Amino acid sequence: MISTFLLPLAIILFISVSVWISLQGKSQHRIAVIDANGFFKDYLKSDSSIIFNFSSDLDTLNYAEKGNTAVLIIPQLQEGQLTIYRLKYKKQLALEGTSDLEGRIDNAILDHMIYQKTSVSRAKLDSIRRGGKIATLRSYEDQGKIAKASNQGASTAIGYICGTLIYMLTFIYGAAVMRGVMEEKTNRIAEVIVSSVKPFQLMMGKILGIGAVGLTQFLLWVVLLVSLALLAQGLIPHNIMMEVARQQQANAMGMSTGPGVSAAAQKVVEFTGFLNTPNWGLILFCFVFYFLGGYLFYSALFAAIGSAVNEDVQEAQSLMLPVTMPVIFSFFIMTVVMRDPGGQLGVWASIIPFSSPIVMMGRIPFGVPGTVPWWQLGLSMLLLIAGFVFTVWMAGKIYRTGILMYGKKPTWRTMWKWAFKA
């Protein structure tokens, strides 16, 4: 059971390591530039990834000897006419590198032309742009009499987290059920137990037992997170809390910055705003419902597979594929739906029981009944209940025969027979 605690940590570690590796992968390029126009050296600035070398003694033959990775040849550019500039290299730049270079050259040309025609420099343009940021949009969810502050970013983040959690938990606990069933079968205790209880009871015992463990662990995580949040709040100094209160007042009056409010307090307000926007009660309730529903739906299928295979792990993996595919597929649908939570794909995927636990949990933080109307939520829940009743019933039939069968790996055809003919 320790593994279920460690797995989320392992995933976080995995993500941070891969991000770190992708950041490490960038190497610095030194590019020699032969420019027939003469203005590029004012606009192409060297930085950590590319160093531009404008020495006049460079040509296409000696650039490599002088320590450059590539040479860029820019002929005289004519306005209104497409001109080709070339990059010669010994060591190829990554695709990212070439597109980065293209962008820099386009910007250089643009900056040059703006300056030529209006005498406005890039620096001046940027400072005007910064100074112009004096209005922000704040959106509210219309709930009849009350308008509730909504936060697209918060909804998206929470939706992602919920959907991903359901996805991971389905796999972790579903696989645990399968392993448990396989263990009972290979230990040969199954026959001893089924002479005392019905095979269906044995299977349901396994599913419900592991489900209860999962739920307990999840609630422990929630308690842990909430107490950590409260602890963190307690650690904020008193004077900042006062500023926070002032800022909240200012917000209520429609001002963006209250008098004498520090940046730290602003952050706290932003964050508490983030925490207070979603309807946590509903999210938590739905999460538990969809976790249990999705878990029952899929773990029954996992149990059926565990009962059908023998000791062989490979057998289990090949039979698992049709069960894991819809879970993985739902996860991908969820990532797409997050961009348009009210769209057709989202609606259907969150109603069909195969994908509803993951996709619906991605959508719910965007607001019920705003983004997700009540009828969709109700229908989705009803269908999920019907769905797991069906998979549990079917798994029970397969399990009953499979748990006492040893020898050859069953085909899908024979499993179909166990489920619907026997």
Add this chain to the structure above:
Amino acid sequence: MDILQVSHLKKYFSTQRAVDSISFNLSKGSIFGLLGPNGAGKTTLIRMITGIFYPDEGEILFEGRPFAPKNDITFIGYMPEERGLYKKMKIGEQAVYLAQLKGLSKQEATRKVKEWFIKFEMQSWWNKKVEDLSKGMGQKLQFVTTVLHEPKLIILDEPFSGLDPVNSNLIKDEIYSLARKGSTIIFSTHRMEQVEEICDHIILVNKGQKILDGSVAGVKQQFKENLFSIGLEQANNTPPAIAKAFEVVGTKEDSLIVKIRDGYRSNDVLSHFINEGQNITSFTEILPSLNDIFIRLVEGTPLARQFQPTTA
């Protein structure tokens, strides 16, 4: 009174008629041998009696009432041939848990497990895990968990496999004492000498059908070939006897093995030798061993049961 009445029980699988119309009665307190070659259908038959499989056809009466697995399985103790326990679980807890599954309360189960552990000198095992046990120790534990709830019907499939002679005798004595207390025991095995020693009643199953049913003594009588061993003082220098009543089929040390012809009795053999003036030192009937009977009946059956269509 019969504890179990099985009539015309059938179970067909897609490739085999595993059990094809088997009937037998089992009287209370008897030790019953269920014999048959590998793949004869014994396990399928047992699984129907333990409520694991539903029969396709036929009827099982348990204590005179139709067998209702839901309640009746608490009166049955089953030790399958392919047995197993939870490897990571402590032995004591496991025995208590399995007894609770048979309807015992936790206190009662704990008390009984302790009693049995003392009887089998297993007290020190309580907190060990099954994976730490040897095969024989595991076997003893399995036996304890099977009989702990004092079932009316105990089904033991090859209970002595993997046990040394001392532990075999321990289990054998327990089987006798359970039978004396009124439990009925179904004993499935290939070891014929154990069947002869332990069982009152046997049935032999082959290819899903019952081919023999009776008491051990009765079956032996049924299959006797009228062979007698007659010990003579001068067996070696006696010329082969020519007699109407019998023929000599072999010699063994100081004895002749004779087969009595139809229509004659054992006394006719004796009077033949008495008339010849021979001194008779012994005279015994040779009964076939169950092993011989088993082999004779099952011989000719292909070693592996062939797949057959079940449309019948």
